[in-house]
Amino acid sequence: MIYMKSFLNVQDLGDLRQALAEAQEIKEDRYKYVELGRNKTALLVFFNNSLRTRLSTQKAALNLGMNVIVLDVNAGAWKLETERGVIMDGDKSEHLLEAIPVMACYCDMIGIRSFAGLTDREYDYAETVYNQFVRYSGKPVFAMETATVHPLQAFADLITIEENKPTPFPSQREGCINVAENQSPLLSGGGGGRPPKVVLTWAPHPKSLPQAVPNSFAEWMNAADVDFVVTHPEGYELDPKFVGNARVEYDQKKAFEDADFIYAKNWSCPGVTRPEDYGKILHDYHTMTNWTVDAEHMSWTNNAKFMHCLPVRRNMIVTDDVIEAPTSLVIPEAANREISATVVLKRILQGI
Numbered sequence: 629m630i631y632m633k634s635f636l637n638v639q640d641l642g643d644l645r646q647a648l649a650e651a652q653e654i655k656e657d658r659y660k661y662v663e664l665g666r667n668k669t670a671l672l673v674f675f676n677n678s679l680r681t682r683l684s685t686q687k688a689a690l691n692l693g694m695n696v697i698v699l700d701v702n703a704g705a706w707k708l709e710t711e712r713g714v715i716m717d718g719d720k721s722e723h724l725l726e727a728i729p730v731m732a733c734y735c736d737m738i739g740i741r742s743f744a745g746l747t748d749r750e751y752d753y754a755e756t757v758y759n760q761f762v763r764y765s766g767k768p769v770f771a772m773e774t775a776t777v778h779p780l781q782a783f784a785d786l787i788t789i790e791e792n793k794p795t796p797f798p799s800q801r802e803g804c805i806n807v808a809e810n811q812s813p814l815l816s817g818g819g820g821g822r823p824p825k826v827v828l829t830w831a832p833h834p835k836s837l838p839q840a841v842p843n844s845f846a847e848w849m850n851a852a853d854v855d856f857v858v859t860h861p862e863g864y865e866l867d868p869k870f871v872g873n874a875r876v877e878y879d880q881k882k883a884f885e886d887a888d889f890i891y892a893k894n895w896s897c898p899g900v901t902r903p904e905d906y907g908k909i910l911h912d913y914h915t916m917t918n919w920t921v922d923a924e925h926m927s928w929t930n931n932a933k934f935m936h937c938l939p940v941r942r943n944m945i946v947t948d949d950v951i952e953a954p955t956s957l958v959i960p961e962a963a964n965r966e967i968s969a970t971v972v973l974k975r976i977l978q979g980i
């Protein structure tokens with residue numbers, strides 16, 4: 629069992645099968661550890677908007693018997709300066725370097741949502757804001773989407789894929805001797821059928837969005853037992869730190885062939901192959917609508933399930949019919965955010 633002081637990357641959770649077993653345990657009884665968090669307080673700090681992360685992480689803390697404080701930095705707190713050395717004569721009244729140790733006085737762990745600025749790649753990819761919380765709070769810290777990662781989302785996505793992957797083909801099942809009859813759905817299939825084919829596809833969007841969701845999704849899929857393919861227009865190559873040796877296929881149709889899961893997401897230029905364009909939209913989105921996931925795209929797949937982390941812009945990322953189809957997993961995926969957060973906060977509590 630790995631006790632966590634920081635939750636940012638997939639390695640922070642240790643063995644993924646163990647983590648999935650814990651997710652299954654929480655799913656069977658989400659209040660199993662309700663005594664663990666008694667008189668412990670989680671502080672959730674939001675520098676950016678949120679619906680799912682805000683609600684599911686609060687619910688997770690309540691499942692564990694904790695108290696929760698939510699701080700919306702832009703709605704009532706002093707505006708915070710995050711860079712050291714600046715003369716603070718603008719609209720920012722307080723520096724993060726005082727605010728962090730003060731916030732840490734009132735809680736036992738801190739969750740942080742702080743999106744990429746998308747102007748300074750080095751600043752974003754150094755996780756400058758998150759790391760200041762780690763360094764100056766002295767408390768366990770976890771990411772609720774930081775500049776480059778969204779691990780609570782990726783963990784929920786992995787749980788969702790495990791729960792919905794196709795059952796092994798009969799011939800393979802016969803040949804399989806490793807899968808116990810009573811094995812949990814979250815862990816089944818390991819010794820049996822082929823790994824599911826999971827495709828991360830870029831899709832158009834009118835605004836510049838961070839790379840945190842695709843970065844974490846790629847990182848987690850690389851660590852999981854799946855056949856993982858990434859597809860996007862040229863110029864949107866993800867950072868090698870996250871995409872690793874994953875297969876990249878620029879032809880979206882080819883990528884979709886035989887897919888069991890289509891995971892759609894927009895992201896702005898990661899600045900890997902085009903450093904000067906970091907954080908930018910590379911083409912007018914009106915010219916990229918052939919990347920929108922519609923019924924024809926889904927017809928290229930192996931009756932794939934559709935996934936998106938939400939919030940999603942309909943008829944931009946995905947058409948109404950695809951997101952409303954029985955093969956759409958967007959709601960169970962969001963529901964699993966409560967499960968992933970409960971496992972992560974439980975691990976942190978066990979280490980305090």
Ligand code: AN0
Nearest residue numbers: 837838840841937938939
């Ligand atoms: C954010 C993003 O793309 O990172 C949050 C996703 C969970 N999305 C938007 O800002 C629309």
Ligand code: CP
Nearest residue numbers: 678679680681937938
């Ligand atoms: N998927 C996700 O993190 O949603 P929110 O931005 O609403 O929290």
